[in-house]
Amino acid sequence: LDEKTILAHGIYLEEEEIDLLNERNGFLVHNARSNMNNGVGYNPHLPRYRNLALGTDGIGGDMFTELKHAYFKHKDEQGAWWPGDYLRALAAGNRIVERTWGGKFGLLEPGYAADVVIADYDPPTPLVAENIAGHFVFGMDASITRTVIVNGTIVYENREFPFDTAEIYRQARIEAKKLWERMDSIAP
Template sequence: QTLGLTKTNVIHNPRSNMNNAVGCAPLEKMLEEKINVSFGTDGMSASPLEDLVVANMLHKHQAGDPRKIYGEAWRMFAVNGPRLASKLFKKKVGTIEEGAAPDLVVWDYVPPTPVTAANTYGHLTFGLPFSRVQTTICQGKTLMDDGVLTFLEEGEEEELCAKSRELASSLWERF
């Protein structure tokens, strides 16, 4: 109740929590109390969409009910996450409207079954996250086009990845 009363924002990291065996967040209770819960990765990957997929299945399993958090998980990702980010960054994000950050991701998603009103969340949860990102636009600038990073010269991507591995090793040594 304290989280709801204090308007606390909660970042749910189900894969990290499972990996570290620290338990499962009482997601259904938090949602009932109108707590703004969104997804994070806690460093498990760069994609909170993967946590959306896992949370969707984890909380169904935990409740023993396949109907649990069906649409709520996507709303946590697409509505609650941007709400918190907008508050933290003091700029509207996660929406296509005048005055909002000009950021956009386009996936190359080819649905294997028809998309209907009844199964939209299923496609968003179990199809889209496993599709290839085709285009990303950040601050109005195209950073990826047809799956290729536009701001790197040929060969720079491997150089960047090598530097990332080096820095990660250095960071892990300090733990």
């Protein structure tokens, strides 16, 4: 275990194992929807992790939805965290990318990758610094995404991809079928 360690789920980690992960500066990636979908339980120790990020474990790429599920499941389990705690965990994914691939991510400053999401969000209540995390959890969803810029390149503009997605999806379905066949051939 070291600072490049990324553990997923961590539902059944013991206190000593959490302490060790924290000492070694590793990350736990919490996958709330996947955990609920697989019925594997809830991780009540999330506040104990020094480095906590949110992920999807392949159940979908909508991080707005993942943020909501993580927050609501935590509250359903009588957790003490608020939306801001989960918004910080969402943003912590940038630190994983920095550690793993180098570079600077997550800020709009010189020297950082120009990764930007432009959203259409017109809330019925005031949007101020003190409640923005609440808006992420209670008001926003993926449908507000209008344009996405990755490292200075527009990859999604006016709710459309600037390339042919039909061919990509067709090839993805072929590869998914091959993967499922390989998985089915593995003896339990």
